Amino acid sequence: MRGKKRPQKRKNKRAETGNKTVSSIVKQGDWIILYHSDKHRYVVKVEEGKMFHTTYGSINLSSLIGLKYGDEVETNVGEKLTISRANFVDRLETIHKHTQVIYPKDAAYILIATGIGPGSRVVEAGTGTGYMTAILAWYVKPSGRVYTYEIRKDFYEKALKNLENLGVLQHVEAKNKDIRNGIDEEEVDAVILDMPDPWTVTEHAKNALTHGGTIAVFIPTMPQLEKTVVSLRKTGFKQIEPTEIQLRKYKPIPEELRPETLGVVHTGYVVLARKL
Template sequence: MSNVKEGDWVLLYYNERKNYVVRVEKGKTFHSTHGSIDLSSLIGVPYGSYVETNIGEKLLVTKTSFMERLEGLQRTTQVIYPKDLGYILLASGVGPGSVVVEAGTGTGFLTATLAWYVRPSGRVYTYEIRKDFYQQALKNFELLGVLPYITAKNRDIRDGIEEEDVDAVLLDLPSPWEIIHEAYAKLTHGGSLTVFVPTLTQVEKTLRSLRSSDFKLIEVSESIQRKYQVTPGELRPLTLGVMHTGYIIRARKP
């Protein structure tokens, strides 16, 4: 049995609807509708144990997944949802040892996910034009423990990709078609390009640029996830959910 250490991310479970992801730090207090907890008091507590808030409510202390830690980050921009992140990761072919270029960084959800999977010998180079987004993303990378695998640049990728022979390029930008020719030039043979955009107009412009750059194996898709109510005897789709979030365009340099 392992115990909570300072700096750990933990999930405080109240019930199926209400649970909280927190980072254990000395001098910090967690507040919720179920009361508050001095986070220092969690240090040394065995995972799987219950702790009490200041008003006597019990919370189960358990380990977090990487996805849960992502959801606990401060968001400065619209983020790519886990349902899209999973497909993007597989479609791009990114794995341990991959060299990846990504833009724009935003809150850093995609960057951090890529970094998590290129470990321990790969690297993600991420470009962000806005300094405030760049600075917040750096804090998020440090909190997640993935900063050692990331080179973050407060730079406009339209000024050129500085890296050579990269395995994958991923673009989450308003006008990705402006980068397509540059991405083709910097990708290694067999390297992948993945683009995430919210509208079909952007898809069309990106497709034109892909074809003029001689990319092959071009595909457009979207991921739709529907969650279900899990109460026994009442199993049915939830009436509310996130459906369309964006289009994923994938292509390969032959």
């Protein structure tokens, strides 16, 4: 065999991520980012035959299929956009919001503080846009479940569509019900409330929770905060923790490194309590 060239192995164009193999080639149905600049990026699902319009011109999405992640594409007016993979949080940006939603800073705190993870069973109200529902579903999958209650039929139907588009509907049981009439589930790990009068549900929440389970209430105003704390105490919840999560963004310019002049100053309060 000396002197003979070994047949070269084909270059592996696929990368291993956990037990999944992810293609480096853009395929039909992939969620991608089209990046122009830090201020302008677009998240879109690659669908054959569809045109996508940006401030920098349009792109025929069919023309992206078969290109590599990291490649540049040109719009019809010659502007360059780089193709990258979109993650779940990028995809959340694309849903139509018909209600106020729980901000990522508050959602992240609720997730960690309640100990929600794969396999958790979580009750939530109201569903609203389904933004928090989708985050919960993403973290409890594959074996966990989110039971979400929404009083308004139109919001319930729109949220179902959002959850389907995000690919998490199979981990959710959505109900067009008033949660004040009771919670059907038992022995759940957490109850998350984002509704105007959460103090009307604390008794139901306590009955539905497993021992050691956590309730997390998101409310935007001080009077609501006070009523919630009073009601949690009365219901017998322990370790009641009213909190406010503050997030301050900074200018990413080395010679001007300082907080941004404008930003979101207030979202709401998060009250945690345990059934112990």
